[in-house]
Amino acid sequence: MAQQAGLPPSSTALLTDHYELTMLASALHDASANRDCVFEVFARSLPEGRRFGVVAGTARVLEAITEFRFTDADLAHLESAGVVDRSTVDWLADFEFTGDIDGYPEGELYFPGSPIFTVHAPFAQAVLLETLVLSVFNHDCAVASAAARMSSAAKSRPLIEMGGRRTHEYAAVAAARAAYLAGFAATSNLEAGSRYGIPTRGTVAHAFMMLHDTEEDAFRAQVAALGTDTTLLVDTYDISVGIDTAIRVAGPELGAIRIDSGDVGVLARQAREQLDSLGARDTRIIVSGDLDEHAIAALRAEPVDAFGVGTSVVTGSGAPTANLVYKLVEVNGKPVTKRSEHKESRGGRKSAVRRLKSTGTAREEIVHPAGNPPNTGPHDQVVPTALMRGGRPVDDLSTLEDSRNRLRNRLVSLPWEGLKLSKGEPAIATVFG
Amino acid sequence: MAQQAGLPPSSTALLTDHYELTMLASALHDASANRDCVFEVFARSLPEGRRFGVVAGTARVLEAITEFRFTDADLAHLESAGVVDRSTVDWLADFEFTGDIDGYPEGELYFPGSPIFTVHAPFAQAVLLETLVLSVFNHDCAVASAAARMSSAAKSRPLIEMGGRRTHEYAAVAAARAAYLAGFAATSNLEAGSRYGIPTRGTVAHAFMMLHDTEEDAFRAQVAALGTDTTLLVDTYDISVGIDTAIRVAGPELGAIRIDSGDVGVLARQAREQLDSLGARDTRIIVSGDLDEHAIAALRAEPVDAFGVGTSVVTGSGAPTANLVYKLVEVNGKPVTKRSEHKESRGGRKSAVRRLKSTGTAREEIVHPAGNPPNTGPHDQVVPTALMRGGRPVDDLSTLEDSRNRLRNRLVSLPWEGLKLSKGEPAIATVFG
Structure with missing residues (x-):
């Protein structure tokens, strides 16, 4: 409690759930911490009756990841509170994220199953980001998705x-x-x-x-x-x-x-x-x-x-939260799923193509295994893009104005009923290809 | 934008709505800024069907007020963005809150009209705190009020x-x-x-x-x-x-x-x-x-x-927000009201007494003019207490554990139907005495 009591902390590293650190401690113990993992952020469904979601918060997430370092005060707390053992604390002292991230650019629309943020890193790195990534996206997407309906109205x-x-x-x-x-x-x-x-x-x-x-x-x-x-x-x-x-x-x-x-x-x-x-x-x-x-x-x-x-x-x-989840989908190149779940949860790293009519109107969202894209027509668009490489944001990240313009264009691309304010189904179907 | 992009700002002073500063600028212009004012935080009603509210965030608000100072970067922004003129910026450079605050202690219950936080200061000081005070209370009270129902369940x-x-x-x-x-x-x-x-x-x-x-x-x-x-x-x-x-x-x-x-x-x-x-x-x-x-x-x-x-x-x-408001109720000792409102908005500085049965069960909330308390019985309790004097928190502020204990006791004091989870009326009536 060294910082001024009324101001936020000086690092983002404790904006994290306890269990991410105990998972890390356990995974360091049996060396599974080094396994190559892919985690995916997606929504199993949109909030009830909503016809589209808006990706927002991407730039904030990337900044927060860039700054995700454990300060001495953070480490002292983790040890004194008994969250993790000394060897894990030592490992955290040198932590920085060095992985790759792909995802939907900010201001893009999303639908159930759209892989809006895909983190590729050793388990030890990727697991620590879960709460922070979800907090930012669940808040910002919830607000932007509601705000887009108001703008449209x-x-x-x-x-x-x-x-x-x-x-x-x-x-x-x-x-x-x-x-x-x-x-x-x-x-x-x-x-x-x-x-x-x-x-x-x-x-x-x-x-x-x-x-x-x-x-x-x-x-x-x-x-x-x-x-x-x-x-x-x-x-x-x-x-x-x-x-x-x-x-x-x-x-x-x-x-x-x-x-x-x-x-x-x-x-x-x-x-x-x-x-x-x-x-x-x-x-x-x-x-x-x-x-x-x-x-x-x-x-x-x-x-x-x-x-x-x-x-x-x-x-x-x-709909104060977007109910996005951060799921492990691949370990050492092999798809994984939680077997107790039903088919809405699909293992393996994914990408997405949005099929468009020649008029530019969206037809469907194809979510497919990352290495196995569908045949695309001349108007179809690959949606995800590189966001971070080796722990650094890519050079050509969208500015806030870019994202605002992107969303304006994307709203125009929705089938007309997609902008109806009444409750309904997603404006376009997600097809798992 | 001098601070690290992903981290929060180093002052709380811009967690404020633009109009608070333009009000200040206008009030400095005609010297009404110095008028002695009382602002009151209260809820016109509880969220639909809720039977009680829980006061939470008081300690966070008081900390944030204590740290409410405009940094050089804040002032530079306000001037360059044209939010206020130079003379207002100069006035803000020396700003610190020096007023008095009374209110319900944290962990106390509240009902419609309960004066949970009463700010007494010159207009120029009190007006600047509106958004920050409401943000903290509207969030923290909403969460605590829901959480108390879960604890009870x-x-x-x-x-x-x-x-x-x-x-x-x-x-x-x-x-x-x-x-x-x-x-x-x-x-x-x-x-x-x-x-x-x-x-x-x-x-x-x-x-x-x-x-x-x-x-x-x-x-x-x-x-x-x-x-x-x-x-x-x-x-x-x-x-x-x-x-x-x-x-x-x-x-x-x-x-x-x-x-x-x-x-x-x-x-x-x-x-x-x-x-x-x-x-x-x-x-x-x-x-x-x-x-x-x-x-x-x-x-x-x-x-x-x-x-x-x-x-x-x-x-x-x-109920993601508590819908608490921050209303000017007194100017230079005289009650004020927004005349277009109906009688649920009452001018003048207020206090409150909670009437209790001899068993300790709450009967009603009496909200009365501050200088004019009702006759009280041996079990009745005066609810508000001093929170800040001359801009400094009082010495005996509740700790978080105190507040937790207070709420546990207060929940026991509710009439039995007050803890029902179904939708209903407030557990006790508010009487304006």
Whole structure:
């Protein structure tokens, strides 16, 4: 407990389950630790009713693996707490990951069985990464998969992620990143702005209104500090009075108003009429307050210019985890499976080809043994790519903007029913070839 | 982006929403920033059907507030990204929180309207803490509230939290802490062990079994490294064969077996009979695999000695966020409310008394104006306590063990129907006195 109590640890190595270290200790004991292994991250199924998943977190995982080293404090804890014996601690002191990783690029779609992240390394190395890899992917994919549905529902109207307060303080930063990857225009989270270069947005909360003696005082203070191209929050008292006051204070050049409560569809229509009648035809209307993809879709016909989305996006809109697993599929070149499982668990290293129609619409996901690709047509795409070689990320890793663009294109490639918000089957079938 | 890309930031100050800083900038502009304010954290309602909430995260919040300082890198970002103007940046350079905080001690129960955390400071200080305070409480209370239901369902049988892989990598650490506070016996998360002194547990995953040529080889390697008081995972292939092999390898002194799949109730009964017939009467049976509070309760009659719980506890078992809010309730000594809200939002600084029967059973939660307590009976308890004075945590803050003990006692104080797992009303009514 040497680090400052309120700040996160200085290494990622203990973001790990106890059993990974006891497996290591046991495997070092009988030398099986050196066996050449392939572990695969995949989803046996999508969350109930979801039609696609979005790969997110890949860049975060690769960074975390690169930094996966046991500090002296980590090692001292493992020994003093009796997690592993001294010889295992000594082995860990020199640990660094030197293996190879292939996987779906960030922003790619995935379906049941898609091999989104394939780790090839000696058992001792690959087993230690299980929890960290799954934590990042299960969180980030859950958020991005929900966020992509919201982006699709909003069409071209911008979404602002503002849910940081509804989730763990560091999960909030990753959630902002995942939402941006999935098409959100901006976030309220300043750390995500600083760390990932994501645009941040915000003006005032109701507290600022209530701090002042009158709504007008509050608007005047805000406009004096932030200019007329700001967003005035008009629903603290009476919305209609609030809009009148807002335009009186800021003039018709006011940037936007925000409505955060009530039946926002009806209120937005009334607000649009009122703003227009006041000559504020370019003043935009931003709505927020418990919106999810269904509410966003329902507001499509309303004069809403942007959406603020909180709880639903950071909690995966009903599916807070992606339920991805990290499974050993190959040992010393031979496929392995857990025999008590049914056929949805397939041994052996795999790759995947996405079959596309000539129009670019996806037809099916072929998951096949890595060395044995199917015949491909001219439009089919090999999905996995090299992500890490010898423990170093490859040079041409996707940037966040690349991943965002990739997802935008991939969503267009889905069969039309794949973007329906209702519950259904995966948009394309996975075929094990 | 000066810090290592995969590690969290070195300050907590940007775990904040953009609008808190623009509010600050605007309030500095008209000097309302100095107004004496009281903000209150409370839940308008519990998650649907929940009968109580558990306060968790208080110690984490207080630590985060103590460390809430803007680093040079933070300030440079805020200026270069245009979040606030230079004079606000200069003001932030000297920021530290110097206010007072009262609240429910960690491990206390809460109900709708309970003032669990009351911040008293100038607006400029208190407003900046909103997102960080809510992130910690909304996450930790959600996990602890779900975990307490599981503890209650498990009665005296130990629960092991093993869900870190299903949530963000740092949320996992906080979730382990919240689950331990709520009665879990241990966690799989090593960082939680190192940081908070929580017991950690783990042995092997199926990957370890599949790494070896035979189940027997795997068991032998594990017992050689970890001793016979370990837990052998018997469901990789055939459970009945697995148990025979386990006892043959480890002897009847084997510590435990773990079953992670299938109808664990039936399997546990069969396993108990088989273990007993092999003379392994003291070998415990640990079950895991998609357990939630309902599954745990359903296993009460089965010979299960301990439960491993993953996804459901770290995702709040259907309620991944506590929906706590941080509301301005008083300015310069005068109550304020958002007039568009209904009566569930009450202005003014508040405190609370829990009325208890002579038997110690809770009767109701009285939330009252801070300076105007109700008449109390001999068994009634004032709930909030001092947490921070002048920006420093008070000396006698609860330790994690204190909080754990407090919650254990408080759960006993609930009316019996308050511990029912079915959906219902809050266990006691909140009365605004």
